[in-house]
Amino acid sequence: MGRYVLKRVGIGLLQAIGITVVVFFVIRALPADPVARLVGFNSSPEVYAQAQASLGLDASVWSQFTTYVSGLVRGDLGVSWVTGSSILGELRSALPITLQLITLAFALALLVSVPVGIATAKRPGGKLDKTVFGYGLFAGAQPEFWWGLLFIFFFYYTLGIAPAPLGQYAPGVTPPPEITGMSLVDSLITGNIAAFTDAAWHLWLPVMTLAFIVSGPIIKMTRQSMSRVLGSEFILYQQASGIPANKVARSTIRASLPPVLTLAGILFGFLLGGAVLIEQVFAFNGLGSYSVRAVLNLDYPAIQGTVLIITIVSLGVYLVLDLLLAVIDPRVKN
Amino acid sequence: MNERILATKGLTVTYPTVQGSFTAVNGVNLELNSGEIVGLIGESGSGKTSLALGLLALARYPGRVSGSIDFMGQELLTLPEEKLREIRGRSIGLITQKPRQSLNPFQNVGTQIGRVYRAHVDASKAQAQDHAIELLENVGINDPQRRIKAYPHELSGGMAQRALISMALSAQPQLLVADEPTSGLDVTIQAQFLDRMWQRAEETGTAVLLVTQDLGIVANYCDRVLVLENGKLVEDAPTREFFANPTDAYSKKVLSLAGERAQAETASQEAGSQTPLIRLEGLRKTFKLDDGKVLSAVSDVSLTVMQGRSLGLVGESGSGKTTVGRLILRLLEADEGDIWFRDTDLTAMSTREFREFRSKIQVVFQDPFDSLNPRWSVEKAISEPLDLHTKMSKAEKAQRVSELLDQVGLSADVRGSRPSGLSAGQQQRVCLARALSTEPDFLVLDEPTSALPPVARVEMIALLKDLRERLGLSFIFISHDLSTVRELCQDVAVMYLSQIVEMGPTSKVFAHPEHPYTRALLDSVLFHDPLDRRVDREHLGALEGEIPSPIDLPKGCYLAGRCPFAEDRCREEPQLLQITEPDHLVRCWKSVEGILSGASVVG
Numbered sequence: 001m002g003r004y005v006l007k008r009v010g011i012g013l014l015q016a017i018g019i020t021v022v023v024f025f026v027i028r029a030l031p032a033d034p035v036a037r038l039v040g041f042n043s044s045p046e047v048y049a050q051a052q053a054s055l056g057l058d059a060s061v062w063s064q065f066t067t068y069v070s071g072l073v074r075g076d077l078g079v080s081w082v083t084g085s086s087i088l089g090e091l092r093s094a095l096p097i098t099l100q101l102i103t104l105a106f107a108l109a110l111l112v113s114v115p116v117g118i119a120t121a122k123r124p125g126g127k128l129d130k131t132v133f134g135y136g137l138f139a140g141a142q143p144e145f146w147w148g149l150l151f152i153f154f155f156y157y158t159l160g161i162a163p164a165p166l167g168q169y170a171p172g173v174t175p176p177p178e179i180t181g182m183s184l185v186d187s188l189i190t191g192n193i194a195a196f197t198d199a200a201w202h203l204w205l206p207v208m209t210l211a212f213i214v215s216g217p218i219i220k221m222t223r224q225s226m227s228r229v230l231g232s233e234f235i236l237y238q239q240a241s242g243i244p245a246n247k248v249a250r251s252t253i254r255a256s257l258p259p260v261l262t263l264a265g266i267l268f269g270f271l272l273g274g275a276v277l278i279e280q281v282f283a284f285n286g287l288g289s290y291s292v293r294a295v296l297n298l299d300y301p302a303i304q305g306t307v308l309i310i311t312i313v314s315l316g317v318y319l320v321l322d323l324l325l326a327v328i329d330p331r332v333k334n
Numbered sequence: 335m336n337e338r339i340l341a342t343k344g345l346t347v348t349y350p351t352v353q354g355s356f357t358a359v360n361g362v363n364l365e366l367n368s369g370e371i372v373g374l375i376g377e378s379g380s381g382k383t384s385l386a387l388g389l390l391a392l393a394r395y396p397g398r399v400s401g402s403i404d405f406m407g408q409e410l411l412t413l414p415e416e417k418l419r420e421i422r423g424r425s426i427g428l429i430t431q432k433p434r435q436s437l438n439p440f441q442n443v444g445t446q447i448g449r450v451y452r453a454h455v456d457a458s459k460a461q462a463q464d465h466a467i468e469l470l471e472n473v474g475i476n477d478p479q480r481r482i483k484a485y486p487h488e489l490s491g492g493m494a495q496r497a498l499i500s501m502a503l504s505a506q507p508q509l510l511v512a513d514e515p516t517s518g519l520d521v522t523i524q525a526q527f528l529d530r531m532w533q534r535a536e537e538t539g540t541a542v543l544l545v546t547q548d549l550g551i552v553a554n555y556c557d558r559v560l561v562l563e564n565g566k567l568v569e570d571a572p573t574r575e576f577f578a579n580p581t582d583a584y585s586k587k588v589l590s591l592a593g594e595r596a597q598a599e600t601a602s603q604e605a606g607s608q609t610p611l612i613r614l615e616g617l618r619k620t621f622k623l624d625d626g627k628v629l630s631a632v633s634d635v636s637l638t639v640m641q642g643r644s645l646g647l648v649g650e651s652g653s654g655k656t657t658v659g660r661l662i663l664r665l666l667e668a669d670e671g672d673i674w675f676r677d678t679d680l681t682a683m684s685t686r687e688f689r690e691f692r693s694k695i696q697v698v699f700q701d702p703f704d705s706l707n708p709r710w711s712v713e714k715a716i717s718e719p720l721d722l723h724t725k726m727s728k729a730e731k732a733q734r735v736s737e738l739l740d741q742v743g744l745s746a747d748v749r750g751s752r753p754s755g756l757s758a759g760q761q762q763r764v765c766l767a768r769a770l771s772t773e774p775d776f777l778v779l780d781e782p783t784s785a786l787p788p789v790a791r792v793e794m795i796a797l798l799k800d801l802r803e804r805l806g807l808s809f810i811f812i813s814h815d816l817s818t819v820r821e822l823c824q825d826v827a828v829m830y831l832s833q834i835v836e837m838g839p840t841s842k843v844f845a846h847p848e849h850p851y852t853r854a855l856l857d858s859v860l861f862h863d864p865l866d867r868r869v870d871r872e873h874l875g876a877l878e879g880e881i882p883s884p885i886d887l888p889k890g891c892y893l894a895g896r897c898p899f900a901e902d903r904c905r906e907e908p909q910l911l912q913i914t915e916p917d918h919l920v921r922c923w924k925s926v927e928g929i930l931s932g933a934s935v936v937g
Contacts, residue, residue, distance in 0.1 A: 230395035233435035241450045242423030330485050
């Protein structure tokens, strides 16, 4: 197992390096002009040249690359061309917000969807199965920001059981110092109970919205995988040999899990940068919002940094996923 | 003896589908008595497996069982879950058709055997473990302490089946339900198992329901026969009566086909020419395994197929016969040896040259459904080789497809069908038509009849015979089914563990088998005659165990470890294929010197 992890981390490192190189050269090959984007198209040639020099874009692409790489080696991702602050610092506050949001959403989604999926598989064509089928069509057909808006309207405006979608904390609450960058964790560590409850209060609706959206495919996958296992030879054989029902159920669930986990892992990686609409609707300054800003501003260092971070985190998630699968299924080890 | 063990009334198994529910078993009334072996036959899809499982009050998800099942005075369908659980696996044992898939892929074998044991016996985990070790030991699995840690995918199908059979029998059930228990096993092992089951029923009074497609098994082992058609029992008769005087249409058809086959002469000797078409010389193929060991799949195989004749290549699975077929097709490259096609050495051709040449040598594989693209119509499947090898116009191709469909006995309506809409027999005809499309001189037929139900199998054999005569086709027919080979092929080569051990005209080899392995194979053949049962015969020269793995082959005779006639010289001296008569070759010094004891088994 140890060797396997080491090998995977090694491969992950190579992938990260490859992506770093590709992203660097590809964005510079795009027909875009970040200098003009910064100083305006009507600026004088002098101003333009000055801005170009200050961004380091007057140097050859190769020397820009060596500068970038020597920074990377020192753990420096460069400075944003728009805000002038360190990319690493900006990512350090944006990433945890997204991670907290989607991790909670996935925990909630798995907690609800897996049992629901199992129940629907056990009674195909039953009431729950039909309801879930309807939900899958309904939820899947409409975009996520729309659900965010609907939920805000319903839970905040109509029922008043959710806060206004204005960020992670209410305006009057003093946020805890940034330690991990996750509102719940930081407030808990510093013992700031007021901030903790406020953070939780502001999180529940966006978490539920995301969970609502990702649950559809997870339930579907659970149901399908479970049906396949329930109809398999070995479950039939266990029943025929008089194995107690609870043990048969455990075997069934274990055998149904791998595809579900794989799907969840893929969705998780996707939402790292893709939760942008939800983040925007609820005014969370997460990674999704950050990456959109970076792209719109042609902020090359920010784009490079975001891609690198998403790559590293995704690879980490996939590694954990593969280790989990290897624990569940002994055939994976070979 | 002969008390009633189980009786069903109106037993019905239904499966919900999108269009409503599908009834697989429809109101079956049957009785099973102690000490009785009852055969259940019927076409594939007739509901045999559903009925067999239904006797345990069990249906494959999401099916449902209804009606009434009286098992030794208890109504199984209304029994509480816990009581039912106690009966399953203890009083009613099940042996399934797919042994490896019946084991949980995520758990090691020892744990699974132990679990079943502990489900019925009050034992500790350690005791269950000991039980598992003992059980594996009893079925002849080497190093059971280590093997109980193995996962199902690390076992061979035969090994898994023996373990499951042993599990089912060790509980000493009153009723054993066996669903095609030997369909994946080789004939010699099949005979071993069925003999044992028969003995068990005789001695302990276990009632057995034996689901099978093989009339030979029915004739040899069953006391009574049930025939299922579309979920309904259409026949319930004592075996001899069934064979003598079947009443329903399906039984009549199956038996009349079987009767024709029994009367069919061994393939005629004179047909074909004496011009060699394909000649293999000293073919050798090894595979390097991950752990550095070498597996010899084919060692020193030489054989000749004459123009217009057919050669049967027989042997158990693992004997290397399929590898020989692939070497001829150059799907695998031989390590050594030559393959002569008339005067051309195929092994000397470049890959590109061979690609063009390939239209002359075509292949049909065992599983027709796997060999066809599920999204392609029959027409497209058959005309694809024409696209590759000819420059025919569209109209010419359509014309050729019609000819081919006619040749293989398919009606023109199937042109637009997809494989999933055809029966297995029709699918295999499509594969055959595709193979014939480029007018090949030679066909490699790799178990083309093994995956087919009995009726389709008989029809396929008739078709192949007919094509050989009409088109002058030559082929090598790879099979483990000896009766088919006897009927279809003029020559036969018997393979064992990468070598040919006996070769000659079919009539000679089958009438006077020389090699102990050939004798054992022929002895295991089950004839369709309830008056001449294997269980009533004496067996000379039965083999022990099963075919060893082709890694680290022994120095002397490869069969010595299993051969009842083996002595020291056999173990020491490598055996050569020697001529006993001008056209009969045997790889056994005892046969050659005429000192092999025991009379010829099949007269």
